[in-house]
Amino acid sequence: MLIEFSVSNYRSFRDRQTLSMVASPRLSKARNVFSAGTSTEKLPDLLKVAAIYGPNASGKSSLIRAMGIVGRLLATPAGIHGDVLPVASFRFDETLREAPSVFEYDFVQSGLRYRFVLALTAQRIVHEQLLCYPKGKETLLYNHQVDSLGEHYTFGKALEGGKNVHCAWRRLTSPRMLFIAQAVTHSSEELTQLRAPFCWFQRGLLVVEQSNMQGLSTASIRFLQMVESHTSDLRDFLCALDIPVSAIQLSSEHSTAPPDNRKMTLKEFIAAAQGDKLTLTHASISGEAEFDFAEESCGTKNLIGFWLPWFMMNQAGGSGVLCVDELNSSLHPEIVGVLIGKHLDSGLNTQLIFTTHDTHLMNEKILRRDQFWISERDAYGATSLFSVHDFEGRESEDVEKRYFEGRYRGLPLIRQG
Incomplete structure (x- = not known):
């Protein structure tokens, strides 16, 4: 299950923007949330659905693509990445053109909370870090960093395997490979610590792009x-x-x-x-x-x-996350509404995140204020991402009407004449 996802310096995302699946404690509709409590710590409830709105070219599709970056790296066989890795920096700021794109995932898998940070350029991975939180205490598993002084690995005391195994994993990891993928691939059956977060990226986080x-x-x-x-x-x-x-x-x-x-x-x-x-x-x-x-x-x-x-x-296992770009594409609004209703009533701790232009879903009878997200691009070409719940308003208000009135921003600016 996803707690939050952040991205910066990727396509239209310049500054760090965060999509949070943490539910507001003061809103109703209990079927729209589920408990994220683990066996080791108490976490806030999480949302089952997030719907992302915004004008064309405002960054909605880029957000979905960003969420799938780790999956794309895992799906590419070693040594077949081609000339460049699948990232593109924010192009309207010269100072960021050579800087890495950064992706951060906070999630729960197999009863434990993890934080995974990945930074990469088109040429190589420059930072990869995995943290876990047993009993709520931040614990480093590994950190891989590349800077002007060279390549550095730090292995946490909690990481299983021992020094010789860690060194072997390090030697097997080329500049365009994820360390976690090489570690899991070349682990014996007894070494299982990294398999849970690895499997979350490989099969628990499903990203569907229109292409x-x-x-x-x-x-x-x-x-x-x-x-x-x-x-x-x-x-x-x-x-x-x-x-x-x-x-x-x-x-x-x-x-x-x-x-x-x-x-x-x-x-x-x-x-x-x-x-x-x-x-x-x-x-x-x-x-x-x-x-x-x-x-x-x-x-x-x-x-x-x-x-x-x-x-x-x-x-x-009741903990999957499905991210879909343009869920409403070629589908009647009633069908999309039925699909969301089926998901909310499934009884599983699964999450559906999607982009859409279908404002019929902006219905307080289906979703909550904190489940509507807006993307927009400013005059500098940079995407901002924010929740409708960030704006002052009542839980029972007509979200669709207020959206078209421009109360939440995120509308296209159409020139007349």
Whole structure:
């Protein structure tokens, strides 16, 4: 579960901006929050949903991309990063062009709170730090820092393995690799301390960008070919959202499923699905008809693609985080509202974070003031991120009306004439 995420010097984010999932203690709607208490410390309640609004080009998509940076690094095989790492600094400030982009994650995994800090340029990783908080006390696991004097590693006394193992992990970590990935990959079964935070990034934090949606649609069907027992889940998911699909078929170039397919990442499912052909059978009063996937509407394709990360989030031990760029893309507002309602009523400690332009969701009957976030860019091209709850107002106020009145800012400035 995510507590908060911060980013600075990345794309339109110049100064440090933070998306917090910490719930305000004075607002109602108990189904919208859950307890983040761990076995070692008491934490504030966390929000199940965060909806991010703002004009086009205000930084919403960049925020989702930023949250997925660690996942992209983990999904790239060692030595195949290409010429540059997937970051871009804030371009309107000359002093930041050569400075690293910085990403900070505070999260809970397996009953323990962690803080992971990552700083990198297009050429290399310059800072990587992992802290944990047993009994609420900050404890260093490791720190990797590169500066003008060279490369420095500091290993905390609590980090398992011993000096020889730590040195081996260090030698295996190249400038473009994450230390945590190399440590977990080259650990014996007895060394498990870093596996929990590593698995949170690999499978617990799922990031869906619009450019991935078509590949995800095919990957959803590929997954069902591997695990046939869940075929009815996708069919029922679509039917519940008024998509009358009675059967789904896949013609695949792959004769066998890869091993341990239930533990594959989204990237691996997409790669495995290349070359597959999808056929969906639709039912009506007149009978049934088959349609090739290419003939389906954008909305149906997006829903099929969305189903796989939705399923994976709800199967991740009840602690998954799903981040989606433009959740409302090609979907009717009622469908988006139903999806959010299903998530809130799931009974799981899972979180849904999404960007949208659909202001119908700005409804106090569905979400709380602290669940609406606004992004906007200033005259210098820098993105600011803030919550509606930061503004003075009542819990029962018409959030949508006040948003269009400009009370929370975050509206496009359109020139007339």
